[in-house]
Amino acid sequence: MNRRVTTAVRMGVREFRRTPVLLALLVFLPAYIIGAFVLLVPDVDVPATIDGTRVAVPMTDFAAAFMTPVTVAILSGIVGLFLVQTSQAADDRLRLAGYTATDLVVSRVGTLGLGIVVVTMASVVVAVFAFTPESTVPFVAATLLVGLTYGILGVVVGIVLGRLGGVYVMLFSPMVDVLLFQNPLATDAPEWTKLLPSHYATNALFDAAFTSSIDVWDFGGAVAYTVALLVIGVLVFYQATDVE
Template sequence: MGLREYARTPVLLALLLFLPVYFVGIFVYVLPASEMAITVPGDGQRVVATADLYGVLLIPLLAGLIGGIAGLFLMQAAREADGRLVLAGYHPAQVIAARIGLLVVASVVATAVGLAVLAVGYVPQSLAVFVAASVLAGLTYGLVGVLVGLVLGRLAGVYTMLFVPMFDVFFLQNPTVDDQLWLATYLPGHAVTELAVDAGFSGSVALDPFARALAALAVVGALATAAFYRTTRVR
């Protein structure tokens, strides 16, 4: 039912299929050929192609954007439908698992579409870890979108979920920034971006960012699960 609802929302379909192709295509194939030095967590200082770097950054960013907006829309739908599903006999845990499962599907599809475009010009060195990091980014920001949906309407929430992942992943977590803002380490995109950059340009990935990414996901997931559960309560 959730997948049919998603398919009937043209904005979500456009974001899921068009946005990764558009952004990755622009940054990977339009940027002029140049190189820059960055610090790869698992491999030290590296000189990489600018287009490859921004392509690697864009995949978790797009997963976060699409996941966040999907989470927002899911919360809007949950307010109207989930209480009735519980009244119809579904256990709240089943409804919550289905909602979170939709976020996983959206994150996986966004990652797959973006990676397919990127792979024409560049393939991350640790592909499996890179995919895991991007899906984690999508799921984490999807759950953030759930929380945003509690306090903001649809239009304000969409603008928020377009701005926050971009500001987090693309600007504050950018490895080309010499002095990161102190706020960067406390944002949802910190560990997943570090893991994605590491996997993008290194064959030996440090596991510490992965553990921190899972910890961030667990915290946001607990809050989002409580929010979903609140919508299923029978009044």
């Protein structure tokens, strides 16, 4: 990473630090969403479809695992959206200082990645207080992939819709995607739900949470989805910055 990119990433991190609402969400939301669901659900076993098999899992464990991708998706989407909103003025100054389009894109991707790592770690720490995943490393990796997917979506939505419309989209789309259509408690989900952003990553996450096996296809699908979104995000960012 060259000096220009490092400087731009540091500037981006400082902008995040100057946004108290965002910092409060990063600290408060994981504990509130994951912790509240774990405390409120009854201590019973529930039937869930994990790795294609219907199994009984403790409701408290399921709540902790299930609300982790929801929390990460919401927070990562907001981080991506705020990154676009707070970096626009800085990007104008950096262009005048001689930064190239590649410098700007790499620095913003790096800043987004750092933010998503923080979101992932904060959510996973809360989740593992409630239950112990069967495969911890794959669980963290799948959670990170959910964050990357929605973080990039947050960037694109922030550019296209702006702050107000983008916030509404990034608050409600993870709930519709994960809570409704990727729910292991549900049966017979429509085939088109496989096209939704969190499908492959959440499948891998639930496998890691409740089984010792790792589904390479789910991880591969999640990575491919993330890479495809990243390409789209970079193209949209190039057009928005209008750097020649």
